[in-house]
Amino acid sequence: MRTYEKIGREIGLDERFVAVKRLPTINERIALRLRNLGDEVGALGQATVATLAEVAWVAATQGRIADQLGLVLDRHGLEPNSNFGTSDYPAYRWGYLLAQETRRAIGRPAGEPVASMRELIEETFGIILIQCDLGDQIAGATIESQNHRSIVVNLSGANRSVYVRRTTMAHELGHLLFDPVQELSTLRVDDYGELERPHEEIADAVEQRANAFAVELLAPQEAILAHYEKSGDITETVGYFGLGPTPSKHQIRNASSGRITPASMRVARSDSEEWRKYSSFEGAESLAVIDFHPIPGIRPSRAGRFGALAIRAAQERIISWDTAASWLETTEEGAKKAADGIRELFPSVWK
Incomplete structure (x- = not known):
């Protein structure tokens, strides 16, 4: 029986139901979602899909045990939001608003950096955060399983950079807190290609909103512009807020209504002493x-x-x-x- 339970865990099933003829609907939905992933995201490979299946089991099991131990999700009054924009008020503006709402809910002023996205997710919100190796294409994912929403962060690829990793976690947090269940789609996978694109250029309104949420949560526009204008050093500003160079430049450009262009801001080399001087998030975000x-x-x-x-x-x-x-x-x-x-x-x- 233990062998069958192990097989169940590997394919994302609740091992308590392995001997039962009919499995819970949520497991069927995850299995179907995994079956379709290759077409939606590209050729992920069997190993990646198998890892996602195992992660779905970890997420469901962790949520169940957390409930039994009384360690429950604390949404801080934040609820899913079905506003994904119109031609007059696009999705990215909703992302800004939801990020500002989140900062208010957790008592984090605009000028104060998020010291650790990992702690914000796990400690402040009580959200399940799982790390795994998903290859070089996927940045992260969100899973809806048995009334629990979980965030998955890839250990490989661009997430090896602490700044990309923070953006990935913030992006997935935006999905998890605010996407209605029908948009979260049981298992939602995000690739690296969308993370550093200007959010106004992203066609998918759901992804556009999550991207805008992520950068505004990490570095609110007014605050990052004020910091940069005071310091005059984009490397120092990147290090202060913990938002990567590319999205930081886009935030400053947007906050200044285009007055300050990305090309005018020079970032120090990542292997330079200047970069190391301002980069202080690695320990706090270590997975x-x-x-x-x-x-x-x-x-x-x-x-x-x-x-x-x-x-x-x-x-x-x-x-x-x-x-x-x-x-x-x-x-x-x-x-x-x-x-x-x-x-x-x-x-x-x-x-």
Whole structure:
């Protein structure tokens, strides 16, 4: 039976239903979505689709255990919004408004940078954030599963840059907080191609709004323009807000009504001392917990809060230690030995 449960996890199914003739509708929707992904995003390859299926299982399981432990989503009063713009008021303007609304809801003034998108997602909103390797094409994804919405961040490709990674997380947060269920489409995948394009040039209104939300959340137009005009150094402004050079230039251009052009702003080389002087987000946004995880060789998708929730659930007898060990692909002894180290990595799971 444990073998069948493992197979279920690999293809995104809830292992509790493996022996039941009919699986939950949500799993059918995810399976159908995965089947169609190749046509929508391009030739992703079997490995990427398999990883997304496994991530769907992680997301559903993490949400279920979080509910049982009383660790619930806190939307801070923010609700899905079906406004995707008109010819008079385009989608990107709605993205700006929703980002401003989000900053007000969490008490973050416009001139204050988001110190950590990872903490904002996991700690402030209580949203599931999963890391995995999805190849070089996909930036991130959002998953709607069993009344839980989760964010997936790719460890590969352009996300190796902390600035792209922050934009990816902010973009997916915009989808997750504000896209109605019918737009989130159970599993929504975003590629890197859209992330750094000026949002007014993006034809898809849903993506246009999410892009605008991301840059305005990270660096509100009025604030980034004021900072740049005061410092006169785009590298310093990029480092202050943690928004990449290209979207930062677009924000400043738009905020100045075109008075300041992207070509007039010179960014220091990423390997220069000047760049390192202002780049301070790498530690706060690190997703590389797998490098020093107490369970050697653990999959990236299970190395985050998922593992901590599994350990706490076993400690509180919500699940057995055998189940926790199975989820973390180790032995019962290995799971118990790793418990203290995992708790040190994710102390908020035990608060």
